[in-house]
């Protein structure tokens with residue numbers, strides 16, 4: 001039992017200085033941030049817009065690009081959001 005503990009401690013001390021797990025988590029978060037783009041829809045329209053588009057004067061509802069497309073919204077021809 002004592003031997004196992006010693007082996008485990010040795011293992012941990014070898015892995016610890018590298019601190020790889022923390023780095024991996026940060027990279028994953030960055031990649032998700034790039035994929036989730038926010039666009040805006042209006043209450044009545046069927047288009048999604050970029051922030052600042054003139055069509056957003058009446059109503060402006062934030063939604064992810066992925067969700068907007070999944071709900072059948074299409075890209076606005078005035079502000080040219082990504083599609």
Ligand SMILES: [Zn+2]
Pocket residue numbers: 048049050053054055076077078079080
């Ligand atoms: Zn627009």
